[in-house]
Amino acid sequence: MTLSAEQINQLLAEQDLLISAPDYDGQLEGLAYNSQKVTENSLLFIKGRFKAAYLADALERGLSALVVPTDFDLSTDLPVWVVKDVPAAMSILAMAFYDYPQDQLKLIGITGTKGKTSTTYMAYEMLKLATNDHVALSSTLEVITGNEPENHYRAHLTTPESLDLFAWMREAVNNGMQAMVMEVSSQAYKMERVFGLRFDVGIFLNISPDHVGENEHPTFADYLECKMQLLDHSDQVIINADSDHFVELIERAELDHSRDAIWLYAREDEDGNQADLAYQTVSADLRRSTFAVFENNQQARRLGIAGEYELDIPGDFNQGNAVAAMMATRILGTDSSAMKEALLTVKVPGRMEVLTSKTHGTVYVDYAHNYASIAALLNFAKANSHEGQVQIVVGATGNKGVSRRPGIGKAVNQAADVVYLTADDPQFEDPAVIADEIQLELTNPKLKIIREMDRVTAITKAIAAAGPTDVTVLAGKGMDEYQKINGVDTPYENDLAIAQRLLENA
Numbered sequence: 001m002t003l004s005a006e007q008i009n010q011l012l013a014e015q016d017l018l019i020s021a022p023d024y025d026g027q028l029e030g031l032a033y034n035s036q037k038v039t040e041n042s043l044l045f046i047k048g049r050f051k052a053a054y055l056a057d058a059l060e061r062g063l064s065a066l067v068v069p070t071d072f073d074l075s076t077d078l079p080v081w082v083v084k085d086v087p088a089a090m091s092i093l094a095m096a097f098y099d100y101p102q103d104q105l106k107l108i109g110i111t112g113t114k115g116k117t118s119t120t121y122m123a124y125e126m127l128k129l130a131t132n133d134h135v136a137l138s139s140t141l142e143v144i145t146g147n148e149p150e151n152h153y154r155a156h157l158t159t160p161e162s163l164d165l166f167a168w169m170r171e172a173v174n175n176g177m178q179a180m181v182m183e184v185s186s187q188a189y190k191m192e193r194v195f196g197l198r199f200d201v202g203i204f205l206n207i208s209p210d211h212v213g214e215n216e217h218p219t220f221a222d223y224l225e226c227k228m229q230l231l232d233h234s235d236q237v238i239i240n241a242d243s244d245h246f247v248e249l250i251e252r253a254e255l256d257h258s259r260d261a262i263w264l265y266a267r268e269d270e271d272g273n274q275a276d277l278a279y280q281t282v283s284a285d286l287r288r289s290t291f292a293v294f295e296n297n298q299q300a301r302r303l304g305i306a307g308e309y310e311l312d313i314p315g316d317f318n319q320g321n322a323v324a325a326m327m328a329t330r331i332l333g334t335d336s337s338a339m340k341e342a343l344l345t346v347k348v349p350g351r352m353e354v355l356t357s358k359t360h361g362t363v364y365v366d367y368a369h370n371y372a373s374i375a376a377l378l379n380f381a382k383a384n385s386h387e388g389q390v391q392i393v394v395g396a397t398g399n400k401g402v403s404r405r406p407g408i409g410k411a412v413n414q415a416a417d418v419v420y421l422t423a424d425d426p427q428f429e430d431p432a433v434i435a436d437e438i439q440l441e442l443t444n445p446k447l448k449i450i451r452e453m454d455r456v457t458a459i460t461k462a463i464a465a466a467g468p469t470d471v472t473v474l475a476g477k478g479m480d481e482y483q484k485i486n487g488v489d490t491p492y493e494n495d496l497a498i499a500q501r502l503l504e505n506a
């Protein structure tokens with residue numbers, strides 16, 4: 001794979017990104033945004049807080065040319081393209097370098113404050129069955145470009161840098177993959193990681209206050225605006241009509257008159273909603289549920305997925321995720337038998353992992369770590385635990401997502417019977433001080449509050465105290481095998497392993 005200087009000039013000019021081009025007519029044989037990945041005859045994209053030492057490093061590794069922002073001030077004799085927006089230029093040049101692999105993949109993009117990973121795995125599982133294992137995935141947890149172990153990569157971001165994304169897409173195409181399901185974060189649009197990319201189907205699950213703060217979004221309005229950009233870049237969109245800010249979402253989706261279709265889904269309610277597809281719980285317990293899907297109009301009947309489905313993942317919110325995944329994969333041609341099977345077999349690592357014991361009731365290991373997800377989970381547990389108590393072991397991260405703390409407290413205050421306040425990646429902060437901030441919201445006199453900053457001890461105490469009908473939620477860390485403490489990823493047994501160990505000996 002190569003990119004000529006002439007192609008670069010043309011592609012940047014076409015996108016109105018070019019400010020100045022070098023007097024150079026060579027061929028580049030590699031692209032990189034990190035000096036450590038530079039190989040012989042590479043083009044390096046300069047972004048973020050780039051340091052002089054990185055340039056020296058890149059030169060030693062065979063750097064040939066640079067794409068830089070207007071304020072780049074390091075001196076170099078190499079050919080330099082000055083552009084208006086480096087991440088956007090990187091996306092445009094990366095897709096060309098990898099020969100537009102997205103054109104050979106059906107693409108589903110999924111956004112939402114909560115449920116991206118869960119919905120991605122559900123759609124992936126459905127498409128795997130429908131395509132006989134020819135589907136790729138990009139998620140917070142991992143990227144999968146094929147069916148061999150070497151085609152599985154640990155993810156570092158929810159949505160990868162464009163350069164990595166198009167490289168992985170190319171690998172997926174070369175491995176015979178026909179589709180890719182990917183999480184699209186608000187940061188993906190803010191940082192232009194998907195600039196110029198068109199999705200066959202875009203799913204908008206929900207939006208609630210989150211991700212506002214240092215290195216994220218300056219305001220909620222900016223967060224919403226970035227997320228809504230998925231609606232601008234998808235041929236067909238699927239929107240949860242129960243989502244907050246629905247009016248803005250639908251208005252935004254309707255702006256694109258060339259769009260193939262807008263599909264709405266919603267939980268069936270007494271008022272009779274106007275969604276194309278409605279869904280309703282038929283039966284549910286703490287482990288699984290059966291839900292019914294109704295097609296409310298002619299457009300929806302074209303999908304042909306009305307009927308009853310069993311979902312082997314707990315949580316009523318997962319029914320909505322499942323319906324979104326069903327609609328998206330149906331649009332790509334999946335039939336309802338593949339959906340039915342997928343909903344019985346799909347597992348989402350670290351999300352709603354459930355353990356049951358005769359003596360200590362039900363334990364959920366779950367990634368919930370903000371108001372919306374903890375409230376959804378606790379309300380579900382409360383509604384299904386009948387006479388049992390709902391306990392939660394929870395903390396909040398240090399030096400990150402600080403604005404989540406009152407929301408975590410509010411959700412716990414509304415729906416838990418017992419809370420164990422503990423550590424969750426405290427970093428450079430004192431977990432007890434973080435717990436104080438959560439505790440400010442814990443005003444419900446019926447709520448029992450236990451403070452135990454050692455997370456393993458907190459989980460041990462909670463599970464020991466739980467009776468046969470109780471529900472214990474271990475929130476926030478999913479399958480993480482570390483605690484971030486003072487800048488170090490300190491090894492940690494992981495919540496699921498701890499719960500399994502405790503219940504084995506119970």
Ligand SMILES: CC(=O)N[C@H]1[C@@H](OP(=O)(O)OP(=O)(O)OC[C@H]2O[C@@H](n3ccc(=O)[nH]c3=O)[C@H](O)[C@@H]2O)O[C@H](CO)[C@@H](O)[C@@H]1O[C@H](C)C(=O)N[C@@H](C)C(=O)N[C@H](CCC(=O)O)C(=O)O
Pocket residue numbers: 033034035036046047048049050051054156157158159160161185186187188191211215216
């Ligand atoms: C705000 C943001 O998107 N930051 C990302 C961005 O950082 P940056 O461009 O500022 O990079 P930097 O760390 O200042 O380094 C500058 C440049 O020097 C390069 N470098 C660095 C070291 C070296 O030896 N040589 C070298 O050339 C780096 O590759 C980079 O290109 O590029 C980095 C490399 O890809 C990312 O790790 C980093 O993500 C940060 C760590 C991050 O956590 N971002 C979060 C906010 C994020 O994007 N989250 C969303 C999910 C949100 C949600 O749940 O909805 C996501 O999509 O993951």
Ligand SMILES: Nc1ncnc2c1ncn2[C@@H]1O[C@H](COP(=O)(O)OP(=O)(O)OP(=O)(O)O)[C@@H](O)[C@H]1O
Pocket residue numbers: 112113114115116117118119140158205206317318320321350351352366367368369372373374376377
């Ligand atoms: N549709 C939903 N509405 C509310 N809460 C949800 C929904 N789906 C999942 N959750 C809760 O949010 C948690 C995280 O889910 P998931 O990882 O699928 O979301 P995500 O959007 O990928 O999250 P993040 O951006 O934090 O990685 C789940 O473990 C569950 O508790």
